[in-house]
Amino acid sequence: MGRALAVIIWILTLGSVSLFFVKKWWFPEAISSHAAALDRQFMLTIIVVGIAFTAAQVGLGYVVWKFRDRGQSDRAVYTHGSNRLEVIWTVVTAIIFIGLAVMGQTVWASLHFNKAPVGSFQVEVVAQQFQWNFHYPGKDAVFGRTDPSMIDDSALNYIGLDSTDPNTKDDVVHSVIAVPAGQPVELLLRSRDVIHNFWVPQLRFKQDLVPGMVIRVHFTANRPGKYELACAELCGQFHFRMKSFMLVLPPEEHQALMALSQDQFQTKVTELLTKYELPAYQQ
Amino acid sequence: MSVETHEAVHRHPAPTSFIRKYIFSLDHKVIGIQYIILALAAVLVGMTMSVLMRLNLSWPGTSWSILGTLFPTGAPGGIMNPDFYLSLVTMHGTIMVFFVLTTAPQGGFGNYFLPIQIGAEDMAFPVLNMMSFWVTLLGFLVILSAIFVEGNTTIANSALGLWLGGGSGATVGPIGGWTGYAPLSAVGAPAGPGQGAGMNLWIISIAIFCVGSLLGALNFITTLLNMRTRGMTLMRMPLTCWAWFTTAVLALLSFPVLLGAGILLLLDRTVGTSFFVPGGLVFGSSVLTSHTGGSPILWQHLFWFFGHPEVYIAILPGMGATSHILSTFARKPVFGYRAMVFAIFAIGLLGFFVWGHHMFISGMSPYSAMTFSILTLSIGVPSAVKTFNWLGTLWGAKIRFQTPMLFAIGFVSLFVAGGITGLVLGQSSLDLPMHDTYFVLAHFHLVMGVASIFGMFAAIYFWFPKMFGRFLNERLGQLHFWITLVGVYCIFVPMHTMGIVGMPRRYAQFTEYRFLDSLHPLVVFVSIAAIITVLTQLVFYFNLIWSVFKGKRAGANPWEATTLEWITDSPPPHDNFAGVLPVVYRGPYEFAVPGAPNDYLMQTEPDVEGAPVTGVPDNGHNGHKH
Numbered sequence: 001m002g003r004a005l006a007v008i009i010w011i012l013t014l015g016s017v018s019l020f021f022v023k024k025w026w027f028p029e030a031i032s033s034h035a036a037a038l039d040r041q042f043m044l045t046i047i048v049v050g051i052a053f054t055a056a057q058v059g060l061g062y063v064v065w066k067f068r069d070r071g072q073s074d075r076a077v078y079t080h081g082s083n084r085l086e087v088i089w090t091v092v093t094a095i096i097f098i099g100l101a102v103m104g105q106t107v108w109a110s111l112h113f114n115k116a117p118v119g120s121f122q123v124e125v126v127a128q129q130f131q132w133n134f135h136y137p138g139k140d141a142v143f144g145r146t147d148p149s150m151i152d153d154s155a156l157n158y159i160g161l162d163s164t165d166p167n168t169k170d171d172v173v174h175s176v177i178a179v180p181a182g183q184p185v186e187l188l189l190r191s192r193d194v195i196h197n198f199w200v201p202q203l204r205f206k207q208d209l210v211p212g213m214v215i216r217v218h219f220t221a222n223r224p225g226k227y228e229l230a231c232a233e234l235c236g237q238f239h240f241r242m243k244s245f246m247l248v249l250p251p252e253e254h255q256a257l258m259a260l261s262q263d264q265f266q267t268k269v270t271e272l273l274t275k276y277e278l279p280a281y282q283q
Numbered sequence: 284m285s286v287e288t289h290e291a292v293h294r295h296p297a298p299t300s301f302i303r304k305y306i307f308s309l310d311h312k313v314i315g316i317q318y319i320i321l322a323l324a325a326v327l328v329g330m331t332m333s334v335l336m337r338l339n340l341s342w343p344g345t346s347w348s349i350l351g352t353l354f355p356t357g358a359p360g361g362i363m364n365p366d367f368y369l370s371l372v373t374m375h376g377t378i379m380v381f382f383v384l385t386t387a388p389q390g391g392f393g394n395y396f397l398p399i400q401i402g403a404e405d406m407a408f409p410v411l412n413m414m415s416f417w418v419t420l421l422g423f424l425v426i427l428s429a430i431f432v433e434g435n436t437t438i439a440n441s442a443l444g445l446w447l448g449g450g451s452g453a454t455v456g457p458i459g460g461w462t463g464y465a466p467l468s469a470v471g472a473p474a475g476p477g478q479g480a481g482m483n484l485w486i487i488s489i490a491i492f493c494v495g496s497l498l499g500a501l502n503f504i505t506t507l508l509n510m511r512t513r514g515m516t517l518m519r520m521p522l523t524c525w526a527w528f529t530t531a532v533l534a535l536l537s538f539p540v541l542l543g544a545g546i547l548l549l550l551d552r553t554v555g556t557s558f559f560v561p562g563g564l565v566f567g568s569s570v571l572t573s574h575t576g577g578s579p580i581l582w583q584h585l586f587w588f589f590g591h592p593e594v595y596i597a598i599l600p601g602m603g604a605t606s607h608i609l610s611t612f613a614r615k616p617v618f619g620y621r622a623m624v625f626a627i628f629a630i631g632l633l634g635f636f637v638w639g640h641h642m643f644i645s646g647m648s649p650y651s652a653m654t655f656s657i658l659t660l661s662i663g664v665p666s667a668v669k670t671f672n673w674l675g676t677l678w679g680a681k682i683r684f685q686t687p688m689l690f691a692i693g694f695v696s697l698f699v700a701g702g703i704t705g706l707v708l709g710q711s712s713l714d715l716p717m718h719d720t721y722f723v724l725a726h727f728h729l730v731m732g733v734a735s736i737f738g739m740f741a742a743i744y745f746w747f748p749k750m751f752g753r754f755l756n757e758r759l760g761q762l763h764f765w766i767t768l769v770g771v772y773c774i775f776v777p778m779h780t781m782g783i784v785g786m787p788r789r790y791a792q793f794t795e796y797r798f799l800d801s802l803h804p805l806v807v808f809v810s811i812a813a814i815i816t817v818l819t820q821l822v823f824y825f826n827l828i829w830s831v832f833k834g835k836r837a838g839a840n841p842w843e844a845t846t847l848e849w850i851t852d853s854p855p856p857h858d859n860f861a862g863v864l865p866v867v868y869r870g871p872y873e874f875a876v877p878g879a880p881n882d883y884l885m886q887t888e889p890d891v892e893g894a895p896v897t898g899v900p901d902n903g904h905n906g907h908k909h
Contacts, residue, residue, distance in 0.1 A: 076614045129475065151570070193564050195464055208644050
């Protein structure tokens with residue numbers, strides 16, 4: 001029985017570890033500036049996790065194999081422990097675990113402890129149940145005034161743009177987010193109704209959009225293309241299809257897009273969505 | 284401490300009528316069994332829900348005619364709609380966390396065995412104990428009613444249904460996940476289906492549950508501190524008692540916060556306060572003018588201030604049972620008893636400082652995320668210490684492999700498997716891709732769900748002979764163990780890789796996203812594993828019922844164990860020790876003592892003049908005697 005249990009534990013361990021090792025199912029290729037450091041930290045952590053997991057399970061299998069009752073006449077070892085061992089394994093795990101935690105701060109700090117660099121491309125994001133709205137400031141780079149009381153979905157004014165404000169004249173609102181490649185992007189995240197979450201797997205980035213707050217975050221996307229955008233915070237009935245796309249465009253193409261009026265913008269985005277294809281996901 | 288002065292308080296005569304004996308019983312043993320039966324009923328409901336969810340995820344759009352018949356609104360034509368799925372998510376989580384993982388380990392086994400293990404005749408407050416069970420049961424009935432009130436158009440539109448908040452008719456229960464984030468949960472009908480009476484009842488149920496748990500926690504703490512028998516010093520208590528005690532302290536400090544939060548949420552929903560609802564919300568072009576100035580993040584802080592200690596409330600008793608059972612079947616003292624006690628304390632204490640790791644991406648201050656991250660990884664240290672000591676207990680042992688031991692070893696394996704990925708999720712940076720994906724799901728299901736349940740399986744196979752005077756069937760028990768162990772690995776390990784790909788949790792379907800397409804074979808594999816594992820639990824249920832009546836008879840101490848529950852009859856008499864309270868002379872795990880006649884020394888075995896002194900560790904400190 002002890003041997004059977006040991007073997008099963010080892011097989012389960014091998015199976016679990018190999019699922020991570022073969023990487024058949026893994027992150028989609030990253031496109032953001034911070035992703036390389038993040039993926040490195042993930043790999044480092046997963047290696048530590050893998051070693052600790054394997055060591056513990058192999059050890060567990062070993063003791064149940066080795067120290068099974070074989071009907072021998074002598075008793076088990078009579079010991080109540082060892083202070084030396086307790087100190088050793090407490091200190092060693094503390095160093096490894098807290099060390100990992102400290103190392104893990106770098107990426108977080110680079111994204112969240114600094115303001116967006118000057119000259120970042122700004123987009124206001126206004127989420128609503130099962131739909132994304134991206135508000136572009138237009139040529140003047142100034143967002144027009146918005147007011148919740150002016151929201152009128154039937155008139156397609158999803159974010160309550162005040163048409164009397166001169167700054168709104170060149171503003172564009174669209175359900176697709178288009179950002180320039182290689183340039184820092186600052187998002188001003190808002191929600192109209194409940195909590196949503198902005199999640200693009202290739203960005204390795206996620207942030208809640210909380211009603212009543214404007215949350216500013218920034219990142220840089222480097223590779224042009226079309227990426228799926230998902231909501232990652234339960235927002236109600238159709239949470240699973242609160243989907244849109246993120247277009248990462250070469251700077252010139254992006255600049256040209258931003259100069260367009262609402263109607264032209266819409267036509268152009270439709271065109272771009274066909275022009276760019278989703279990454280070739282491994283099947 | 285004087286035992287005598289307390290006897291008058293808790294002593295009550297043995298009841299004679301059926302109702303006082305088995306229904307409204309004051310006997311902690313009967314109440315413990317009632318809690319276990321409640322958990323067994325609740326876990327059946329929760330498991331059934333998880334199977335329904337897996338069916339929908341793996342074979343979306345398939346028509347299951349039985350579903351259509353049972354839930355014509357949630358599954359019209361037998362095809363589950365997203366509302367139904369999300370209410371299953373909500374109910375599964377709530378029922379499992381509260382009515383299974385909090386009731387069985389603490390209210391069930393703790394209630395039954397804590398008084399016996401410390402040599403008391405009953406809990407300190409038997410009436411309070413009875414009340415805590417019935418209040419908890421009421422909470423369970425209320426949450427079940429949420430399904431029917433919210434989902435049944437006739438009930439929802441009746442006077443009572445409307446008074447409770449009405450229903451959407453289209454769904455089956457509340458929608459909000461077990462975390463019930465505001466404002467989705469706070470504004471009612473405008474936020475969509477599943478936000479009517481069902482959500483009110485969900486909150487009320489949890490509030491009731493909090494009250495029941497608080498009553499229980501007070502009772503546990505008082506009993507343990509005041510009612511230990513002569514010689515039962517704190518450091519001679521079994522590790523189970525330390526675990527139940529710490530759990531009770533956690534419950535005492537965390538449930539009031541959830542209770543308060545629940546009341547505030549209910550006020551937001553019913554009388555228009557704005558604790559969690561900011562002003563200017565817009566649903567379908569109409570501005571919600573009834574609220575202003577609340578904070579959605581406040582709900583998350585309050586919820587997780589409870590929610591994280593709750594994880595330890597679920598698993599600490601399993602750790603206690605595992606330590607206890609490992610030592611007994613290893614025929615060897617617990618390795619590092621004192622370190623184990625400190626580790627339980629450390630986990631309990633640190634458990635109160637890490638709630639923010641659920642909120643890294645919530646919009647709270649990124650600087651606090653840094654603090655929470657480092658504290659979170661620190662909690663891995665006492666967890667690792669426990670694992671090392673479990674391995675140390677098995678080292679040099681003489682292991683007997685019976686079902687309780689198999690499940691206890693399974694607990695160690697699963698605790699490591701589930702807990703270790705906390706090193707990933709506890710880092711705020713890595714939470715950016717991982718938050719709310721299946722990686723999180725896999726992590727907490729393994730550690731808080733499955734590992735805790737393995738602790739309870741170990742406990743039931745171990746203590747069943749004491750509770751009913753009969754063994755559970757060993758063959759069926761082993762069948763149950765092997766399939767369940769392999770099954771849960773097959774269910775939850777692949778979920779990690781799903782999370783790495785980026786699969787978001789709480790999605791009713793994965794059909795909308797191309798980046799998830801490649802995961803379909805894994806999704807189906809997990810579902811099949813889940814169905815097999817759930818079906819295997821029927822073997823366990825059969826074993827329970829069959830063995831109560833037909834199981835092999837067990838004597839007072841069938842496992843040759845050392846603690847006080849094994850000196851009394853199986854099952855124990857009404858006052859546990861037939862009028863004579865035991866006196867304790869030594870620590871709880873005196874196995875393999877050199878020179879002793881047997882390989883185990885009961886805690887009640889007096890020291891014999893001239894016999895070798897036992898319980899003195901060879902490393903210079905004495906963990907067992909004061």
